[in-house]
Amino acid sequence: MNDHVKAALSCAMRGWRVFPLVPNAKEPAVRGWETRATTDPDRIRRCWSSGPYNIGIATGPSELVVVDLDRLKGDDPLPAPWAFYQHGSDVLAELRRRAHAEQVPTHTVATGSGGTHLYYRHPAGPELRNTQGRLGPLIDTRAHGGYVVGPGSVVAGRTYPVAADLPVAGLPAWLAIALAPAPLPEQAPVVVELGADRAGRYVAAAIDAQVRHLEQAAKGTRNHALYTSAVALGQLVAGGAIRADQVEGLLTQAAHRIGLRPMETARTIASGLRAGAVRPRTVAA
Numbered sequence: 001m002n003d004h005v006k007a008a009l010s011c012a013m014r015g016w017r018v019f020p021l022v023p024n025a026k027e028p029a030v031r032g033w034e035t036r037a038t039t040d041p042d043r044i045r046r047c048w049s050s051g052p053y054n055i056g057i058a059t060g061p062s063e064l065v066v067v068d069l070d071r072l073k074g075d076d077p078l079p080a081p082w083a084f085y086q087h088g089s090d091v092l093a094e095l096r097r098r099a100h101a102e103q104v105p106t107h108t109v110a111t112g113s114g115g116t117h118l119y120y121r122h123p124a125g126p127e128l129r130n131t132q133g134r135l136g137p138l139i140d141t142r143a144h145g146g147y148v149v150g151p152g153s154v155v156a157g158r159t160y161p162v163a164a165d166l167p168v169a170g171l172p173a174w175l176a177i178a179l180a181p182a183p184l185p186e187q188a189p190v191v192v193e194l195g196a197d198r199a200g201r202y203v204a205a206a207i208d209a210q211v212r213h214l215e216q217a218a219k220g221t222r223n224h225a226l227y228t229s230a231v232a233l234g235q236l237v238a239g240g241a242i243r244a245d246q247v248e249g250l251l252t253q254a255a256h257r258i259g260l261r262p263m264e265t266a267r268t269i270a271s272g273l274r275a276g277a278v279r280p281r282t283v284a285a
Contacts, residue, residue, distance in 0.1 A: 007152020020053035055150035061220035088138035099174040106169035112158030120171040234276020
């Protein structure tokens with residue numbers, strides 16, 4: 001068993017969903033990596049035995065929030081008031097001091113570029129998304145919709161070793177508050193007029209089923225659930241049973257209720273409607 005297989009299996013044993021990255025690089029080696037990420041040891045052995053792929057960890061499905069602390073590159077200092085800081089860990093320590101919070105030890109991985117990945121459990125509540133510089137300079141985060149290069153990977157000849165082999169701690173409350181998404185704007189209800197005949201009842205039932213499917217989706221699967229619902233209703237749109245703008249409105253409202261963000265929602269619905277249009281579904285009168 002090669003080292004990459006062992007590393008991928010080690011991540012999966014922790015409950016982290018993994019997928020292959022390009023060897024010696026950070027880019028995904030497969031499309032749809034978030035939905036294809038797995039903890040299945042047989043799939044992992046088959047995949048990583050076929051090549052020296054790096055390990056990607058899909059943070060959303062793994063219920064992780066990873067704080068990525070980078071080091072300053074080049075000679076240009078950071079802007080005030082961070083001019084004397086050289087590493088994201090120093091910036092995070094200052095932010096922690098200002099929040100009057102204690103340091104919480106957690107699982108830590110050193111990156112090949114001299115940075116640090118701090119692994120935390122995703123808190124209950126709204127889904128946290130990726131951020132870049134939101135907390136402060138030299139600090140990014142990866143959560144739903146993102147991934148990190150896992151331990152055991154090698155990028156540009158540099159390894160990603162485990163720096164602190166500790167249990168994954170819960171995301172500290174002060175970080176959860178700082179990373180919480182802004183509240184979404186209120187939306188006017190979407191009303192779809194359907195006939196009382198058999199066709200109308202069928203379309204209404206299909207809409208209800210897909211909205212329930214989306215609202216009952218577990219964290220980490222909600223964006224995929226939105227896509228599959230858009231595909232199913234997109235088939236009815238292509239068959240002339242309902243208008244595309246009505247489906248977009250209904251699914252957007254359902255996605256809003258479960259905390260999906262507007263930009264990703266619009267992209268996912270559009271993609272699902274296009275896929276559904278390939279196989280139109282008509283409803284008999």
